[in-house]
Amino acid sequence: xxxxxxxxxxxxxxDTSIILKWLQVxxxxxxxxxxxxxxxxxxxxxxxxxxxxTGAVNAYALDLKEEFVKDFxxxxxxxxxxxxxxxxxxxxxxxxLIAKYMVEIAEKEGAVAVSHGATGxxxxxxxxxxxxxxxxxxxxxxxxxREWDFKGRADLExxxxxxxxxVPTTKKDPxxxxxxxxxxxxEGGILEDPWNEPPSHMFKLTVNPEEAPDTPEYVxxxxxxxxxxxxxxxxxxxxxxxxxxxxxxxxxxxxRVDLVENRFVGMKSRGVYETPGGTLLYHARRAVESLALDxxxxxxxxxxxxxxxxxxxxxxxFAPEREALQVYFDHVAQRVTGTAxxxxxxxSATVAGRKSPYSLYDKELVTFExxxxxxxxxxxAFIKLNALRxxxxxxxxxxVE
Numbered sequence: 001x002x003x004x005x006x007x008x009x010x011x012x013x014x015d016t017s018i019i020l021k022w023l024q025v026x027x028x029x030x031x032x033x034x035x036x037x038x039x040x041x042x043x044x045x046x047x048x049x050x051x052x053x054t055g056a057v058n059a060y061a062l063d064l065k066e067e068f069v070k071d072f073x074x075x076x077x078x079x080x081x082x083x084x085x086x087x088x089x090x091x092x093x094x095x096x097l098i099a100k101y102m103v104e105i106a107e108k109e110g111a112v113a114v115s116h117g118a119t120g121x122x123x124x125x126x127x128x129x130x131x132x133x134x135x136x137x138x139x140x141x142x143x144x145x146r147e148w149d150f151k152g153r154a155d156l157e158x159x160x161x162x163x164x165x166x167v168p169t170t171k172k173d174p175x176x177x178x179x180x181x182x183x184x185x186x187e188g189g190i191l192e193d194p195w196n197e198p199p200s201h202m203f204k205l206t207v208n209p210e211e212a213p214d215t216p217e218y219v220x221x222x223x224x225x226x227x228x229x230x231x232x233x234x235x236x237x238x239x240x241x242x243x244x245x246x247x248x249x250x251x252x253x254x255x256r257v258d259l260v261e262n263r264f265v266g267m268k269s270r271g272v273y274e275t276p277g278g279t280l281l282y283h284a285r286r287a288v289e290s291l292a293l294d295x296x297x298x299x300x301x302x303x304x305x306x307x308x309x310x311x312x313x314x315x316x317x318f319a320p321e322r323e324a325l326q327v328y329f330d331h332v333a334q335r336v337t338g339t340a341x342x343x344x345x346x347x348s349a350t351v352a353g354r355k356s357p358y359s360l361y362d363k364e365l366v367t368f369e370x371x372x373x374x375x376x377x378x379x380x381a382f383i384k385l386n387a388l389r390x391x392x393x394x395x396x397x398x399x400v401e
Contacts, residue, residue, distance in 0.1 A: 003028055003029060003030045004028075004029055004030070004111075004112045004113070005029065005030045005031075005032055005057070005106075005109055005110060005111035005112065005113075006023055006027075006029040006030070006031055006032065006106075006111055006112070006113040006114065006115055006140075006142060007032045007033075007034055007102050007105050007106045007109065007111045007113070007114045007115070008020055008023065008031050008032065008033050008034065008056075008114075008115045008116070009034055009035075009036075009098055009099075009102055009114075009115070009116045009117065009128065010033035010034060010035050010047060010051050010056075010059070011035065011047060011117065012035065012043060012046060012047030012050050012051070013117075014156065014160065014165070014167060015117045015156070016117040017050065017051075017054050017160070017165050017166075018156050018159055018160055018165060019115065019117050019144045020033060020051060020054050020055065020056060021054060021055060021159070021163045021165060022144055022148060022159070023115060023142065023144070024055055025163070026148070027142065029113070029142075030057045031051075031055065031056045031057065032056060032057060032058045032059070032060070032105060032106075032109050032111060033047075033048070033051030033052075033056040033058070033059040033060065034059075034060045034062070034098075034101060034102055034105050035047040035048055035051070035059070035060065035061045035062075036062060036064050036094075036097065036098045036101060037061060037062060037063045037064055037065060038064060038065060038068050038094055038097075038098075038180035038181055039065055039068075039179070039180050039181030039239075039243070040179055040180070044061050045061055047061065048060070048061035054165060058109065060101075060105055062101060064097060064101070065181055065239040066237060066238060066239045067097065068094065068097055068180070068181060068182075068239070069181060069182075069238035069239045069241075069242050070237075070238040070239075071097075072093050072094070072096065072097050072317075073093060073181075073182055073238070073242065073278075074226075074227045074228075074238055075326060075329075075330070076089060076093050076312060077227075077278075077281060077282070077285060078226045078227070078326075078329045078330060078332075078333040078336075079301070079304070079305050079308045079309070079325070079326075079329040080282070080285065080286065080289070080301065080302065080305050081305050081306075081308050081309035081312065082282075082305070082306075082309055083261065083306075083309040083310065083312075083313045084259070084261055084262065086257050086259045087257065087259060087261060087271070087273065087309075087313075088182070088183065088257075088273070088275045088278045088279065088282065089309060089312050089313060090180065090182040090183025090184075090185060090273060090275055090278065091124070091178055091180075091183070091185050092123070092127065092312050092313045092315075093182065093312055093317075094180045094182070095124055095127035095128055095131065095315065095317075096127065096131045096315070096317035096318060098128070099114075099127065099128045099129075099131035099132050099135075100131060100135060102114045102116075102128070102132065103131075103132055103135045103136045103139060106136070106139065107136070112139075112140055113139065113140035113141065113142050114128075114132050114139060114140070114141055114142070115141070115142040115143065115144065116128045116129075116143065117144070117145070118143065118145065119145040120143065120145050120146040121263075121265065121267065122263065122265070122269075123263050123264050123265065123313065123314070123315065125143055125145075125146070126264055126265070126314065126315040127314075127315035127317075128141075128315075129141045129143070129315075130315040130316060130318075130319075131315065131317065131318055134318040134319065135318060173189070173202070174188075174189035174190045175187065175188050175189040175190060175191050175202065176188040176189070177204075179204070181239060181242055181243065181246070182242065182275060182277070182278050183205075183255075183273050183274060183275035183278060184203075184204055184205055184273070184274050185271055185272070185273050186198065186202060186271070186272040186273070187269060187270065187271050187272070191270055191271075191272060192270065193270075194260055194270045198258060198272045202272070203256065203274050204274070205246060205250045205255070205274045205275075205276050206249075206250045206253050206254065206255055206256055206274045206276050207250065207251060207252070207253050208253060209252075209253030209254075209256075209346045209347030210253075210346070211253075212251070212252045212253040212345070212346045212347065213251070213252065216252075216343050216344060216345035217248070217251075217252060217343075217344045217345075218341055218342070218343055218344075218352060219231060219232060219248055219249075219280070219341070219342050219344060220232050220233065220339055220340070220341050220342075221245075221280070221281065221284035221285075221339065221340050221342065222338075222339045223284070223285060223288050223336055223337055223338055223339070223340075224337050225333060225334050225336065225337060226285075226330070226332075226333025226334065226336040226337075227333075228241055228245075228281055228284070228285070229241070231244050231245060231248070242277045242278075242281075243277070244277075245276070245277030245278075245280050245281055246276050246277035247277075248276075248277075248280065248344070249276035249277055249279060249280040249344060249349065250274075250276035250277075251344075252344040252345060252346065252347070252349075253346060253347040254276050254279050254280060254344055254347055254348065254349045255274050255275045255276035255277070255278065255279035255280070256272075256273070256274050256347070257272070257273045257274075257275070258270075258271075258272045258273075259271060259273075264313065264314040264315070279349055280342060280344070280349055283340070283342055283349045283350075283351060284340035284342050284351075285336065285340070287340035287342075287351045287354040288336055288337070288338040288339070288340050288354055288356055289336055290354065291338060291354055291355070291356040291358070291359040291360065291361050292335045292336055292337065292338060292356045292358040292359060292360065293332065293335060293336070293360075294360065297332055301328075301329065301332050304325060304328065304329075307325070308322065308325045308326075308329070311325070335358045336356075337356060337357060337358055338354065338355050338356025338357065338358070338359070339354070339355055339356075340353070340354045341353035341354065
């Protein structure tokens with residue numbers, strides 16, 4: 001009898017290798033492994049080979065770096081989104097792309113279900129499955145961490161030994177890590193105590209700010225219609241640009257964030273992130289926006305950005321409300337053309353200059369010197385009219401007292 005097929009988002013690590021075998025022996029699926037190359041390097045091809053050696057009937061390793069940056073990271077950046085004021089959403093924005101290809105491969109291979117290695121406590125289970133259902137409502141999802149009987153690491157290792165799945169013999173770093181071109185996230189282990197400072201050797205993309213160069217570096221980022229297109233005058237593709245931004249900013253220790261965040265499922269978690277290139281681009285973009293965007297448009301955009309960030313964090317990339325907001329942000333971004341000069345120094349990224357052909361900054365209006373375009377006496381009536389309701393309120397309160 002022909003077995004049903006399932007597509008597994010596969011990283012090559014111990015957990016997803018165990019899941020691959022568990023889906024075979026416990027659920028009787030033919031497993032098709034899928035690894036998305038979002039900038040992890042050699043481990044992508046290694047994961048594909050390992051999946052086949054572990055028993056997958058087929059294994060995909062797809063280079064999605066350009067699509068990731070062009071169609072997911074840059075649209076998100078047009079909104080200036082930050083989750084809870086700090087998080088640049090590096091893990092969150094990768095999940096809908098991975099899930100999109102899980103569904104596409106499932107359709108191509110005739111698979112009836114998709115699976116992933118996310119735990120029942122986290123956000124990724126929601127992101128993967130919401131995307132899958134949005135794109136293919138009749139797809140089945142299998143989340144082993146919510147379904148199997150394993151109680152802890154010892155049970156997983158015993159299963160691995162039983163099925164000849166290699167178990168790392170070296171001491172694992174006491175935290176988990178997830179990487180893509182936009183960032184690396186660290187959580188779990190010693191980081192579960194929010195009082196513990198992250199060890200300095202943990203970080204991969206950024207040098208310790210204390211050990212960064214003693215001389216600042218100036219970098220120029222050019223934007224066209226909302227998207228970065230060049231660094232220091234060099235035109236680059238989206239993925240190439242982000243990669244270069246990572247190297248430049250990372251060399252100065254820029255982009256580390258340590259926060260306790262609110263997960264969608266209802267609990268707080270502590271995450272440590274390093275997003276060097278994303279941090280550089282965020283500050284550069286806001287510098288150009290400060291010149292090019294009308295006050296009310298900018299303020300309105302910033303009011304909507306937290307909602308947009310929440311939608312991405314919670315897994316609603318393919319929801320109509322996210323898509324509707326995207327149309328607004330893309331419209332606003334059409335004026336965001338110009339160049340920002342950013343000074344990088346020992347973990348900081350500060351604006352050193354900005355210019356835009358759409359600049360609304362008028363030196364004649366704001367100068368402290370003599371001008372012929374603004375009558376300062378007009379401010380008196382402006383202030384008096386704006387104070388009217390405050391004066392009325394004060395009088396009313398005085399009568400009550």
